[in-house]
Amino acid sequence: MSLPQVIILNGTSSSGKTSIAKALQELLPQQYLNFSIDSILYALPDSDLQLMKQGQTISRAGYDWPSLVRGYHYCLPALLQAGCHLLIDNAWCERHEKRELLTELAGYSVALIGVQCDLEIAQAREQARGDRAIGLVAWQAPIVHQDMTYDIEVNTAGIKPQALANKLYEQILSQPSWRGAIETLEHLNIYS
Numbered sequence: 236m237s238l239p240q241v242i243i244l245n246g247t248s249s250s251g252k253t254s255i256a257k258a259l260q261e262l263l264p265q266q267y268l269n270f271s272i273d274s275i276l277y278a279l280p281d282s283d284l285q286l287m288k289q290g291q292t293i294s295r296a297g298y299d300w301p302s303l304v305r306g307y308h309y310c311l312p313a314l315l316q317a318g319c320h321l322l323i324d325n326a327w328c329e330r331h332e333k334r335e336l337l338t339e340l341a342g343y344s345v346a347l348i349g350v351q352c353d354l355e356i357a358q359a360r361e362q363a364r365g366d367r368a369i370g371l372v373a374w375q376a377p378i379v380h381q382d383m384t385y386d387i388e389v390n391t392a393g394i395k396p397q398a399l400a401n402k403l404y405e406q407i408l409s410q411p412s413w414r415g416a417i418e419t420l421e422h423l424n425i426y427s
Contacts, residue, residue, distance in 0.1 A: 238265065239346040239413050240315060243336075244324035245383060246350030247375040248367050249360035251391035251399070252324035255350065258400030260322060267322040268314065275307045289368060304332055308339045315343055324350075326371075328378045330423060337420040346407060347415030349385035353392045382423055386415040 242259070244252040256269045276284060283298060307325075314321060327333045337345075357372045387406050389399055 239344040241345040250352035254396035262404040272325040345416035349388040351390040384418040
């Protein structure tokens, strides 16, 4: 069994990535840190976090989305160099963010997993959560999976996170190699 050093879950907001990640953490035979973009966002002052959740501009100088994402990406190699294994999730939508993420992870064993969710289901979850800007799912849906070559894909429609985590765990254990991140980065470097 050759587990990857990094497991990436990419999909729209409210697609179920974090719920799957938490369930998968409990199944994996070695410890993985669940280090999502939320790990960075929840370090913001509460007033700025509340503005972001409402889709508004952060009020304090020095914080903007690109710098927060860049900081998140730059944390990943440091955690890996310290010997941690990572289970990360986000909705990577911009080509430069996808390229930056995969460049930072180059040289590590990375499982790239696409988390699909029917638009209507993700939008209903977005409404029910109350901690995401309304309309984020609709904006992300047409672009989040563009240019991505996944090792594994799952669809969260009608399946509980624990059942998906069980299925994903079996697929991870049986996967002979991890090429999705390498192929995606090659594609992004050629066609961007």
